[in-house]
Amino acid sequence: MQDARHDRTDPSGNPAKPRSRRLPRQVRERQILDAAVTVFAKYGYHEAAMDEISEVAGISKPMIYAYLGAKDELFVACIRREANRLIDSITQAVDADLNPDEQLWRGLHAFFEYVNDNRASWTVLHRQASVQGQPFTAELSEWRERALNLVAGLLARAGGSSEQPVQLEQMQPFAAALVGAGESMLDWWIDHPEYTADALSMRLMNLVWMGFGDMVQGRRWKPS
């Protein structure tokens, strides 16, 4: 065998279609980011191999470096894009004219639906143990803070009245708890897919709005 590198020819020996169709940079960057999100979600930052990302993206490794920089920069780009997508989804679902509890409910529901439809996206945002001292630590905690403030804002509006507004600051521990509760329920969901996004977000809404004490006595929260 004179040349073992048959990657680009099919078994019949015909020249196969070259995978590179010479696409413009913008398109390639999207493909690379898509692939990176998939692979980072599958393995986590460190197990993810640049070679695999390039393979999934259908492009060679140096292109990634040329377009999006080193591994950590690529990861930051993923976080940035996916965080924006998720936060946009939730923001759009929350109509400021609605009742506060209804707003909270819509937000929760949008969150569960987004994650259901974008597992990889969510996994990248969530499953990255925020180990200290990584180059992307700043980006991760920034996105977390944005999410926290979004929820804290929802809660503040839900908890305060016009004459007695609630400090955003005070809502933060509750917002943290709520976000974490959502995250955990989502993890649990993966092993129990028989539940729907609707059912689970309703359960969470009941837990945080009515409280367990009310729930055991049969009182339930219902959307208006």
Add this chain to the structure above:
Amino acid sequence: MQDARHDRTDPSGNPAKPRSRRLPRQVRERQILDAAVTVFAKYGYHEAAMDEISEVAGISKPMIYAYLGAKDELFVACIRREANRLIDSITQAVDADLNPDEQLWRGLHAFFEYVNDNRASWTVLHRQASVQGQPFTAELSEWRERALNLVAGLLARAGGSSEQPVQLEQMQPFAAALVGAGESMLDWWIDHPEYTADALSMRLMNLVWMGFGDMVQGRRWKPS
């Protein structure tokens, strides 16, 4: 300089105390596990270097392999030990003769206190993004399930009456949410250490027991 290996002599040239005091296996294993928990907590599984663990443990690398096996086995040993410690702490804090809400409160409180006193232990258990396909995935999900069932049991006792017991199964999504809420609050705590374990666990108890709807109307849960 005839021999550059001065590790074991102090600058004065006197023979320093050898760091190896020829300790029995059991003691060494504890030291190694302690060091491993510290280092794994600091960097996460993959960034943690066996060399650093051996250094922190004050023993050479081959000893780790001899006593506790390869890196993943060592990690599993850490998870196992720390999970048992945490679960024991909570279990002991919960007195089955108390009111159900009081039991829940004690459990939460014990959880927050344990984590406050054992940050590294908690970090190892929690911050390990449970990436699929790792050799220790099984161990991580087992510990998670144990924690979940512990909490679900608490909730089931809190929510059911003797004549109408609640299915443990049904409590699981709530238990997941509660555990996650606690975890998240703890993460948030790290950046806001001005709160006490008491104050935060009380807030969480209020959130899950009274619900946000009650809380905004000034109703509070209090320990009996």
Add this chain to the structure above:
DNA sequence: TCCATTACCTACTCGCGAGTAAGACTACTC
């Protein structure tokens, strides 16, 4: 038809870190 630009590739280097080979030292037993 030449040139510049942009897209794209193969085939490397090189360091880091998991895991090991091979043996040294100590302590105890008989």
Add this chain to the structure above:
DNA sequence: GAGTAGTCTTACTCGCGAGTAGGTAATGGA
């Protein structure tokens, strides 16, 4: 004091994967 079991070390190997050198080939404008 010789054998044996257990403790402990130095100094390696070796593969994997991030990142790069040094190109080729298509496109589009003059």
